[in-house]
Amino acid sequence: MVETAAILFTALLAFMEIRHFATGGRMTAAPSLLEFALQACITLAMAIGLERLRLRSRSIVHNVGAVVLTAIAGLISVFGLLILENPLLWHTDVGGAVFNLLLLGYAMPAVLMLLLSYAVVGERGKVYANTIAGGALVFALAYVTLEIRRFYHGPILSTGPTTGAEQYTYSIGWLAFGVVLLGVGILVNSERARLASAAVIALTILKAFVIDMSTLTGVYRALSFMCLGVVLVAIGWLYQRILFRRQVAPPPAAPQPGA
Incomplete structure (x- = not known):
C-alpha cells in the first residue's frame, strides 16, 4: 500500500510540476506540445526505472506500476503528441532548427521507448516489447519527417x-x-x-x-x-x-x- 501511494504521488508531483512549468503557473490553461512532450518523457523514464526495480524487488506493485505508466505514456504519445498537439495539424511554434520542441516531443520519446523495449525484452511478452519498439520507430520517423518540414517551413509547420x-x-x-x-x-x-x-x-x-x-x-x-x-x-x-x-x-x- 505504501509503495503504491509512493508511485502515485511521485507521478502526480511530476505531472503537476510539468503543468506549472509549461503554463507559467496558469494551472487551468490548455495543454501544449511542451507539456505533452515533458509528460511523455517523464512517464517513460519512470516506467524504465520501475522495470529495472522490479527485477530486483519482484514486487507486484512495481510490476503493475510499470505497466500502468507505460500505458499512460502511450496514451499521451498517441493522443497528445501525434493528434492533439501535432505541429503539422495545428499552429504551433516549434522553436529553433535543431534544439526545439520536435527534439523533446518526438526524438526523446523515441529513445526512451527504445530503452523501455530493451528493459522488458525477455521479461514480458514478445508482443508487449515489440509494440513499444514499434512506437519508438513511429516517433523516430515522425521526428525525421518533422525536422525536414522545419527546414523548409520554419518554426510554424502547418502553413505553406x-x-x-x-x-x-x-x-x-x-x-x-x-x-x-x-x-x-x-x-x-x-x-x-x-x-x-x-x-x-x-x-x-x-x-x-x-x-x-x-x-x-x-x-x-x-x-x-x-x-x-x-x-x-x-x-x-x-x-x-x-x-x-x-x-x-x-x-x-x-x-x-x-x-
Whole structure:
C-alpha cells in the first residue's frame, strides 16, 4: 500500500510540476506540445526505472506500476503528441532548427521507448516489447519527417505549400533512416533493427509510387526513383554478402590408410 501511494504521488508531483512549468503557473490553461512532450518523457523514464526495480524487488506493485505508466505514456504519445498537439495539424511554434520542441516531443520519446523495449525484452511478452519498439520507430520517423518540414517551413509547420524539393527530401530522409537502421542491425546483429529498416524502406517505396509519382515532376521525380533503385540494389548486395552468407564447414578428414 505504501509503495503504491509512493508511485502515485511521485507521478502526480511530476505531472503537476510539468503543468506549472509549461503554463507559467496558469494551472487551468490548455495543454501544449511542451507539456505533452515533458509528460511523455517523464512517464517513460519512470516506467524504465520501475522495470529495472522490479527485477530486483519482484514486487507486484512495481510490476503493475510499470505497466500502468507505460500505458499512460502511450496514451499521451498517441493522443497528445501525434493528434492533439501535432505541429503539422495545428499552429504551433516549434522553436529553433535543431534544439526545439520536435527534439523533446518526438526524438526523446523515441529513445526512451527504445530503452523501455530493451528493459522488458525477455521479461514480458514478445508482443508487449515489440509494440513499444514499434512506437519508438513511429516517433523516430515522425521526428525525421518533422525536422525536414522545419527546414523548409520554419518554426510554424502547418502553413505553406509542400514543394517538389520538400517531397524529394522526405523520400531521401526516409531512405537514409532505413539504411542507418539496417547498418545498426548488421553491426549489432539485431533482427529488430533489420525489420524496422525493412518497414521504413517499404514505406518509402510506397510513398515513391503513390505520392512522388503524382506530385513530383522533372528532375525530382527522376532523382527520387534513381536514389531508391540504388539503395535497393545496395541493400540486396548487403543481404547476399553479409546476412545470407553461411560459413561452409570443412569436409571431414579422410581416414588414414591402415588406421
